[in-house]
Amino acid sequence: MAENKEWEKPVEKKGWFHIVLRCPPLPPILQRLTVVLVYATLISAFGSSFQYGYNVAVVNSPSPFIQQFYNATYLERYGRPIEANFLTLLWSLSVSMYPLGGFFGSLMVAPLVNKLGRKGTLLFNNIFSIVPAVMMGVSEIAKSYEIIIVARFIVGICAGLSSNVVPMYLGEIAPKNLRGALGIVPQLFITVGILAAQVLGIRNILGNSTGWTLMLGLTGIPALIELLLLPFFPESPRYMLIQKGNEKTAKKALQRLRGWDNVDAELSEMHLEEQSERAEGRLSVLSLLSQCSLLWQLISVIIMNMGQQLSGVNAIYYYADSIYASAGVKQNDIQYVTVGTGAVNVFMTVAAVFIVEATGRRLLLLCGFGICCGACVLLTVALNFQESMTWMPYVSSIASVIVYVIGHAIGPSPIPCVVTTEMFKQSARPAAFMVAGSVHWLSNFTVGLVFPFLESGLGPYSFIIFSFICLFTLVYIWLVVPETKNKTFLEVSQMFAKRNKVEIKLGDGDL
Numbered sequence: 001m002a003e004n005k006e007w008e009k010p011v012e013k014k015g016w017f018h019i020v021l022r023c024p025p026l027p028p029i030l031q032r033l034t035v036v037l038v039y040a041t042l043i044s045a046f047g048s049s050f051q052y053g054y055n056v057a058v059v060n061s062p063s064p065f066i067q068q069f070y071n072a073t074y075l076e077r078y079g080r081p082i083e084a085n086f087l088t089l090l091w092s093l094s095v096s097m098y099p100l101g102g103f104f105g106s107l108m109v110a111p112l113v114n115k116l117g118r119k120g121t122l123l124f125n126n127i128f129s130i131v132p133a134v135m136m137g138v139s140e141i142a143k144s145y146e147i148i149i150v151a152r153f154i155v156g157i158c159a160g161l162s163s164n165v166v167p168m169y170l171g172e173i174a175p176k177n178l179r180g181a182l183g184i185v186p187q188l189f190i191t192v193g194i195l196a197a198q199v200l201g202i203r204n205i206l207g208n209s210t211g212w213t214l215m216l217g218l219t220g221i222p223a224l225i226e227l228l229l230l231p232f233f234p235e236s237p238r239y240m241l242i243q244k245g246n247e248k249t250a251k252k253a254l255q256r257l258r259g260w261d262n263v264d265a266e267l268s269e270m271h272l273e274e275q276s277e278r279a280e281g282r283l284s285v286l287s288l289l290s291q292c293s294l295l296w297q298l299i300s301v302i303i304m305n306m307g308q309q310l311s312g313v314n315a316i317y318y319y320a321d322s323i324y325a326s327a328g329v330k331q332n333d334i335q336y337v338t339v340g341t342g343a344v345n346v347f348m349t350v351a352a353v354f355i356v357e358a359t360g361r362r363l364l365l366l367c368g369f370g371i372c373c374g375a376c377v378l379l380t381v382a383l384n385f386q387e388s389m390t391w392m393p394y395v396s397s398i399a400s401v402i403v404y405v406i407g408h409a410i411g412p413s414p415i416p417c418v419v420t421t422e423m424f425k426q427s428a429r430p431a432a433f434m435v436a437g438s439v440h441w442l443s444n445f446t447v448g449l450v451f452p453f454l455e456s457g458l459g460p461y462s463f464i465i466f467s468f469i470c471l472f473t474l475v476y477i478w479l480v481v482p483e484t485k486n487k488t489f490l491e492v493s494q495m496f497a498k499r500n501k502v503e504i505k506l507g508d509g510d511l
């Protein structure tokens with residue numbers, strides 16, 4: 001493809017996207033959001049983050065039909081119908097192999113982004129989407145449920161990689177003033193991906209006995225689009241400059257991204273940033289674990305991430321339909337309720353960006369976990385009174401799931417990551433995020449694997465467990481986690497000093 005000279009020109013200042021992202025008054029030189037930057041953002045977010053969300057919710061609506069397929073396949077192979085417990089096991093494996101893959105994917109991030117680059121990793125990552133998409137697409141013809149389980153694992157690797165690499169790529173191609181705004185884009189596309197899977201899962205669209213293979217396989221399409229289009233966009237200039245030492249390519253990439261020729265100032269700024277980071281050094285995960293002065297910060301990060309996942313949010317996306325069904329919601333209505341929660345989630349994710357900036361972290365965490373706890377109790381009550389009253393459980397189960405989604409979107413979902421950034425200084429941050437990421441994926445895996453058994457064992461009481469976990473996390477945050485907004489790293493460590501049993505002296509280089 002010939003170099004499109006349109007990209008080189010400064011962007012028209014009247015586009016809606018430009019206006020939206022310009023809300024705070026910016027110095028004129030930083031205002032430009034170039035076409036290259038916008039498309040690179042949209043393509044990488046659609047090709048990677050969207051897909052991540054899509055695969056979270058894709059197993060929800062078609063699950064009865066996929067389970068029928070498992071049952072029929074088993075019957076054909078062994079000449080007897082599948083046992084209910086074994087089917088539950090196969091199904092919960094199919095769901096939870098995805099976050100397990102995500103765990104392994106997140107471990108592969110560091111070596112891959114350094115070897116292949118940010119854009120390179122995103123392109124390479126499409127293998128982990130296109131291959132399993134084909135596998136899931138042919139699983140029915142091949143008469144094998146093992147294929148689906150393995151494919152879910154591989155597509156999980158894709159999610160684990162993209163959940164880390166997209167924010168990194170966007171953070172490095174964005175000009176400083178747009179980093180925050182572009183930082184929301186991956187999160188937004190994840191929720192849109194969840195919504196897309198819920199919409200496609202409507203019975204008349206693809207959530208039926210013939211459509212589910214296509215629905216599972218569709219995840220390859222965004223990957224294919226990314227694979228075809230992203231090569232035309234620049235690699236992260238920071239990566240080219242610092243890891244590759246290739247000043248010429250870095251400069252060219254930056255010129256295309258910024259839409260003007262004079263990028264020397266920004267290049268030297270990158271050099272400076274790199275030098276100060278190198279001077280500070282980088283903590284490994286092991287040395288982070290052994291630092292007394294960071295012990296309770298690390299425990300807090302672990303508890304917050306466990307709370308985020310074990311509060312059951314993904315149980316709702318993976319298994320929403322069966323939750324509604326057990327609350328007596330009519331089969332035909334379930335699909336629209338599910339789509340409704342997805343839409344609420346998208347809306348709240350956008351709203352949360354503004355709320356998080358305006359309010360303290362601690363308050364939002366406490367409110368969020370409190371709301372989730374209450375919603376779980378309400379849901380339990382609704383599920384229990386299902387037989388004695390007709391409309392009450394119906395309405396309140398829907399209401400409690402929606403309230404839960406709102407509560408989770410304002411606190412437990414976005415804040416742990418913000419607090420992790422604020423609790424650790426630059427040198428310890430990568431290791432802290434590594435720990436947080438591992439806890440996130442493994443807790444997510446646990447919920448996906450255990451929930452179906454919980455549901456069949458405890459019935460209407462399964463959500464009580466989630467409400468206890470929310471309550472526990474809430475109490476922990478109440479007692480231990482201080483407000484970190486607008487605090488320097490040193491101030492945060494002083495607040496933790498007593499608990500960590502270390503003394504923090506001013507001026508010991510931590511500023």
Ligand SMILES: *[C@@H]1O[C@H](CO)[C@@H](O)[C@H](O)[C@H]1NC(C)=O
Pocket residue numbers: 071072081082083084087
């Ligand atoms: C499997 O299919 C058979 C026959 O179609 C049915 O009777 C049985 O209930 C199904 N088993 C499960 C666990 O759904």
